[in-house]
Amino acid sequence: MNEIILLKLGEVVLKGLNRRAFEDKLTSNIRRRLQHCGSFQVYSKQSTIYVEPQGGDCDLDGAFTACKQIFGVIAVTRALACPKDKDAIFRCAKAYLDQELRQAKTFKVETKRSDKRFPMNSMEISQYVGGLLHDAYPHLKVDVHRPELCVHVEVREKAAYVHGPSQPGAGGLPIGMGGTAVSLLSGGIDSPVSSYMIAKRGVQLELVHFFSPPYTSPLAREKVEKLARELTAWCGRMKLHIVPFTEIQEAIRAACPEDHFTLIMRRFMMRLAEAVARRTGAKALVTGECLGQVASQTMDALTVSDEVCALPVLRPVIGMDKEEIVRLARKIGTFETSILPYEDCCTVFTPRHPKTHPHLDEVREYEKALDIQGLMERALAGVERITIAMEGQP
Ligand code: ATP
Ligand code: MG
Secondary structure (H helix, E strand, O other), X not given: OOEXXXXXXXXXXXXXHHHHHHHHHHHHHHHHHHXXXXXXXXXXXXXXXXXXXXXXXXXXXXXXXXXXXXXXXXXXXXXXXXXXXXXXXXXXXXXXXXXXXXHOOEEEEEEEEOOOOOOOOHXXXXXXXXXXXXXXXXXXXXXXXXXXXXXXXXXXOOOEEEEOOOEEEEXXXXXXXXXXXXXXXXXXXXXXXXXXXXHHEOOEEXXXXXXXXXXXXXXXXXXXXXXXXXXXXXXXXXXXXXXXXXHHHHHHHHHOOHHHHHHHHHHHHHHHHHHHHHHHOOOOEEOOOOOOXXXXXXXXXXXXXXXXXXXXXXXXOOOOOHHHHHHHHHHHOOHHHHOOOOOOHHHOOOOOOOOOOOOHHHHHHHHOOOOHHHHHHHHHHOXXXXXXXXXXXX
């Protein structure tokens, strides 16, 4: 069977003059993402991207699954190619969608004809193929408004294509079109979701994780690497920057009031993440903060942590309820890993009564007891960079 995958472009098609660049980025993202599924020809034509297997050993199921996780695509469908001939189209529809045609009670045929040299117009093709299908499956009734099964016929340049209903794509914009951002990835539920949400807007991510051995265990670190790997299904290949945080946490505990511990620690996270952004050319930071979720996520607390960085801080889950975040975490496949019970550096030395409405002046005053620059330099000197490859790829 000459089966292929058709991808419908999403917002990409709205981009006017940039459209070409968007399509090129998207096709190259698709090529990279399908490398481990075999050899495919990928090209775009008329708001559709064609993914055609080259040779018999391609994993079409794997490719189809991967295509549903590529940003910039709104719908994905498998289709069968056939010669551009009205009877060949009917035979193809009957063979390819036999099971669906047997199960449905109502149907219609919908045709798009972009090859205007084809001797019948769309309506005539639909009527012809629909008529023959009706004869072949006498139990079927035609319903042009709400059919149970819509048989799609597309007559295009190279061939005709037949397919059933399409499945939703990942939406969003092709990764790389929106520049690069540094995402702060903890082991929690929220930050994988916020990473996914920003990647969806076409942003390539650099991941930063702070770890505090021996207070946090190697298992906690492995958990974060696992989360990062799970994210690659959506976000593509990424770099994970692992930043040693023990000395900073110990210094804060030794020199600052307990109720300000988390706030000052978060300021260091922002400063260090911004330093990584400068090194990597990233233009924003991303966190999984959510308004009111914990003491360090009140508006006053966010003011205190924002003050130390000049880059915009993107907080895509800021207005979401935990339940909504969890639903997304399940959808993108990170939830089960996020709830593994290893401690994060945020849970080391947590104050009994954290300050919820801090004052900037006070915080700055307390920080004077710390050698901020020295602590930063040593943490940055110890950063370890790991490339997180897509699952199934080296
Ligand atoms: P959850 O509330 O589910 O634990 P979380 O870990 O994302 O999610 P917090 O611990 O409150 O929530 O942290 C807020 C944000 O700070 C995180 O979303 C993440 O972006 C960042 N962050 C926290 N801890 C770390 C860490 N160890 N490394 C990198 N970023 C972190
Ligand atoms: Mg957390």
